[in-house]
Amino acid sequence: MTISQPHEAQAYWVTDKGRGELRRESIQTPGPGEALVRTLYSGISRGTERVVHEGRVPVRVAERMHAPHQEGDFPGPVKYGYLSVGVVEEGPEEWLGQNVFSLHPHQDLYVVPVKELTRIPETVPARRAVLTGIVEVAINAIWEGGPRLGDRVAVVGAGLVGGAVATLLRNFPLGRLELVDPDPKKAKLAEAIKVDFAQPKDANNDCDVVFHCSGTDDGLKLSLQLAGDDSDVVEVSWFADKDVTLPLGEDFHARRLTIRSSQVSVVAKARRHRRTNAQRLALAVEQLKDPVFDIFLTGECRFHDLPAAMIDLFGRRGSGFCQVVAYPKPEE
The missing domain is CATH 3.40.50.720 (NAD(P)-binding Rossmann-like Domain)
Structure with a gap:
């Protein structure tokens, strides 16, 4: 495992109904079985994220609707999202340099257990891989x-x-x-x-x-x-x-x-005893070898512009599918 000093990251938080901002936080060196991931792209799921952005998650199911790496509670402030693709920069040697998918909020750098990462095949472009959670x-x-x-x-x-x-x-x-x-x-x-x-x-x-x-x-x-x-x-x-x-x-x-x-937090009853969530995600990313899925990537914004982009995206009607968020490279 490679060793480094703590890092500073930025994450998108919904701060109020219809509003959000980028917040800085400290990211510690990954421990055993963990990986530091630098985000390449994330995706905005228009339906679910609109509900969160507008503060419309029902109180009765708020706990059940928590995303895997969410911080904060509904209606906010809350760090929310679940379509993230990045590259492993620190962690177990067999994971270094691997492109991975994670059910993580919009954040440029984060540490998660490697068991919660899904390897992306070399034949699947990183940008297309943000659709892994949707295909799941x-x-x-x-x-x-x-x-x-x-x-x-x-x-x-x-x-x-x-x-x-x-x-x-x-x-x-x-x-x-x-x-x-x-x-x-x-x-x-x-x-x-x-x-x-x-x-x-x-x-x-x-x-x-x-x-x-x-x-x-x-x-x-x-x-x-x-x-x-x-x-x-x-x-x-x-x-x-x-x-x-x-x-x-x-x-x-x-x-x-x-x-x-049909709700994705658990595997469908017909397969629940024979498939895990991780196996379902692995199957999903395999389907993305088909370039036809690129048709669902309709628009892109830069990570630093995300607060304004969210307001614009949810403030207009349109036939777009998944908005891609592009993150800066380390040299930028």
């Missing part, structure tokens, strides 16, 4: 839904998570796969990942599995309409503090449908 969410949802040979599947909501779910499912031997979204511009995404696209009025029904990823009442209502008798709707969205209104007297009750939650 998609894998968990697919394990939850368990689509079978010849199944008719719909993914409702062509955002970052819905797009990732559809991208993975396009390689399955399905009878039908359709990406559904009210925004006709999302047809470009469907074309890029080579899956069928439909707006709600044109979507096919009688599905064996529907993955709902839109985060809207209308999207969940549509998912119930598209699901076939006795089938499952896998709810991947996080509504946070939003109330949801559904017509449960219609399709849900009459056709004996099931709405099943």
